[in-house]
Every structure is written in structure tokens, then in C-alpha cells.
Amino acid sequence: MATDAARRASAERGFTLIELLVAVVLVSVLAAVVLPMVNRFADHGTEEARLTEFHDVATAVIVMMTHNEILSIPNPVTGGTLPCAVGTKVLSGFPDADSDNGQGAGNDGGKELDVEGKPYVFTGPPSGRDKQGYVLYDHDAVGGDGQAALLSYVSLPQAAFCYTTDRDGTVRQYLEDGTEQTS
8 A cells, every 4th residue: 555655756757857958949949940941031031022023123124114115114223212311212203204295394304205206295184194104003104184094103102122123124133231231
């Protein structure tokens, strides 16, 4: 009988300090091995998203230029608009938000006729004015109709990264602090 009581008492005693320390060390080693792998996957996803957005914006600029039959962007975005130190995230103002027929508010020129030869109108009542610029989101591709036929070459008006473009349509991607990213 004393033997059964002793067995029960030792079975209910729990883990020794050595057993607990071994378990903690094993869990720590496992965490040290697994966490860097998990972080690498998370970083890889962010990089893939950046590259995908860059490809989408660069392709959209080419499509927009082709659709509008322009060989160069008249007034390309090169400066910074907040929160970007360089470039812009606003795709409704990229790659060129200023071009008009030389008669609009900015008198920047570069957008005189649509692909069918109809003139753009930037004067008169606001309801009859065409939208300035060659932009990727809500672009006015039809002259003389006000802003009745806006189209988008991208699905969102705002990008996650900052962009500039050259007159030839070359797109560059930046972080908000102005660090240029490579493709």
C-alpha cells in the first residue's frame, strides 16, 4: 500500500527543472530557425508586390501613349507630390496632368486633338471642358465632349509607390523618401 501511495505522489509531482529548461531551449532553437524563414517569405511578398505594381504602371503608360497616338509625353511628372519626395502616387495625375491645347488654365500645350482629329476644349463653362493631361486613371481621350468619356488604364487612382516618367515614357519607381527602386 505504501508503494501505491508513493507511486501516485511521484506521478503528480510534475516536471523537474532540468526538463523545463530543456523544453525552453528546444523551443528557442526552433524559433531561431523558423522565424528568419517566415520573415524571408514576408519580405519576398512585399518585393513581388513592388515589382508587379512597377510593371503594371510602366505597361499602362505604354498602352496610354499607344492609344492616344503620342510618341512623347508633353509635360511629364518629374517633381514630388506629398507624401513622395520624388514623383507621385496619384495616377489620376500621372504621367502628365498639365497638357492642354495651349488655351487652358496652364497653357501648357501638348493636347490639341484626339485620335479622331477632334479638338480638345479647355475653355468655356466647366461642364463643357475636357480634362487636361494624359493620365492613367480617368483619362479624357475624346475631344470636345466635356468629360463624358473618361477611361482608366489602371484599376486604382492611387499607387503604393511613387513614380516619375521621362518624355519618352520611361517610368521610374521611388520609395516615399526618394530612394529609386530598380526593376
